[in-house]
Amino acid sequence: MNDRRPFSAARIAIVAILSVASVFFLLPAWFALVNSFKPLNEIQAGNVLGLPSRWTxxxxxxxxxxxxxxxxxCNGMSRYFVNSLLVAVPATLVSTxxxxxxGYVLAKWRFRGSDAVLFLLMFGTFVPVALFLFPLSVIFAKLQLSHSLAGLVLVHTLYSVPIALFFRNYFVGFPGExxxxxxxxxxxxxxxxYRIVLPTAKPILAVVGIMQFTSIWNDFLFALVLAPSGEQLVTVGLNNLTNVQEDVPHYNAYMAAALIAGLPTLLVYIAAGKYFVRGLVSGAVKG
Known part of the structure; x- marks a missing residue:
C-alpha cells in the first residue's frame, strides 16, 4: 500500500501539469474558434471566451x-491560400x-569530399533564413525569378537540402550487406x-514530409520578400488582412482567417499523424 502512494501522487502531479499545459496551449485555438462563429456585435459586447449565443x-x-x-x-484569403498550395505541395514533394x-548517398556511398559535404549540411541547419534574404533578392532580380511562384518553390527546395541529415541518420542503420x-x-x-532502400523509408518520409510541409506553409520571410507582388502567400495575406485599417475591426473574420491559414497543416497531421508517430517511434530522427 505504501509503495503505491508515491507512484499515485507522482502520476496525479504529471496529469495535472500536462492538463494545465494543454489548456494553456489550446486556449488561443479555442479563442479563435469560438469567436470565428460569432456575430461581430457579440464580440464587441464582451463575449470573447464563451460559446456564441447565435452561431454564424x-x-x-x-x-x-x-x-x-x-x-x-477585397478577395479574402482564397487567392493567398491557393498560392501557398502551389508552392508548398511541389516544394515539399521535391525537397523530401x-x-x-x-541522405542515402551520404550514408552508404563513400566518395571524395563526403565528410566535407556532411559538415556543410550540418552547418546549413544553423544558418538563419534572414541571412539569405538579401542575396536571394538580388539573384531573383538578376534571373527574373520574382515574376513567378516557381522561384519560391526553387528557394524552398534548395534551402531544405540539409534535411538530408535526417535521412542519412536513418539509412546508417540500413544493412550494408x-x-x-x-x-x-x-x-x-x-x-x-529505388528498389531496395526506398521501400523501407516510409517512416522517415512521413516524418520529414510533414515537417517540410509545415515549415514551408508557415514560412513568412521568404514569402514576404521573394513572392511576386500580385501572388503573395497565405502568411503574408493573413498579416495584411489583420493589419488593414478599418473603422470597425472585424475580429470574427480575422479569427476565421487565422484558422483558414492553419487548416492545411492541421489536416496533414490528422491524415498522416499516425505515420508521423510511427516514424518517431521507429527511430526516423535518431541521431
Missing part, C-alpha cells in the same frame, strides 16, 4: 472571399525526395535506392 458562418465566408487585405483588394536520395549483394548482381546507385 458569415465570418468564414467573409474571411475566405470578401475580406479586404489592403487598398482595394531529393533529401531522401542525398543488402547493398553489397545488389552491387555484386550489377545493380547501380539508382536501382539500389
Amino acid at each position: 458562418v458569415q465570418p468564414w465566408i467573409e474571411a475566405w472571399a470578401t475580406a479586404c487585405s489592403g487598398g482595394s483588394v 525526395a531529393w533529401g531522401c536520395f542525398n 543488402l547493398i553489397k549483394a545488389a552491387r555484386i548482381d550489377g545493380a547501380g546507385l539508382w536501382t539500389i535506392f
